[in-house]
Amino acid sequence: MGVAIWDGARLCSGLRMNKIDLQHDALTRYLATLLAAYFELLPVGRILQYPFIMQIDDAIYQPDIQIVLRTNPAELSDTALRGAADICIEVVAPESTKRDHGDLFAAYEQAGVAEYWIVDGLRHESRFYRLGDNGRYVRVSEEADGHYRTPRLAQFRLNVSTLWEAPLPGPLAIGAMVRAMVQRESN
Template sequence: MVLSGKNYTVEDYMKLNDGKRYELIGGELIVVPSPRPRHQRISAKILLQLGKYIENNPVGEVYSAPIDIVLDNHVVQPDILFVSNDRLDIIGELNIQGAPDLVVEILSPSTAAHDKKKKGQLYFKYGVKEYWLVDPETKFIDVFVAGEKEWRWIGAFDQEDVLTTTLLPGLKISLSKIFQVSLK
């Protein structure tokens, strides 16, 4: 849901204190609904794998939502992000001021188009190196890396695949474990 009638600024965003989650894109304040349990399970499993990797290979820091990423006059909250050691100076006391190296968005029915288009464009424009779009419905992860003028699609990975990335050498995520979701 977009709140209209005003062109919001980062300063306006930072003053919000009503218990709701928002993102700020192009002056529009967007209410971000709470994620569903399946979304949270998948997020936790990816975060756990990235956390284990970082513990064994201290090459940076990994975070999960809600955390604000300030990109000029926009504020977004990706589901998971990674910032490499050589860029840790973008991590401030209140938020992250600049593009993470890796952003992971887990698609929800209410936010999928927003995550794919608007946020994807912002991530590219401001210098995210790699972007994962996780689709819990189809059980696919689309991986994109920053090209010269646009995202380069590396591929779609499903439950039968092991996800690797040159951004984090040696990282291997078995997607069968990520998408294995018990309904109990």
């Protein structure tokens, strides 16, 4: 039986528990629903959500969202991805800014995660990075129309300004958005 410890911010039972706020929860849910709808229409991969493990050698990470394409050679078991995800997404929480922009940035880069997205609802800022030929992340901006497109997800367009809407679109609106996105890109 574990011992509960109050550290002034969270109740733990022998495990490190991350704090999140309502905005973090909403952004993570929005992105997960958006990507799940995309993969339902175009089944080229899947999403894994926190606390699902990504294990690189002896290091264990738990990104908010991992995107694993069918072409990814990493071993996926019921409990962990052993190898690098294709895309890792971290939604910045009040206590995770330094970790998301620093420690995890360096770790994911070194591990060979092809893309790293940082979504910061506190600052209404998103950053998208892709591994360059030299194995280092290069920052990539959204296009002039305000959408971020990744070469890893054909037909996927993330309308970045939508991330800052209050409230964020719900599941029905997201489904319609993704259907329109895929149809538009198919024409």
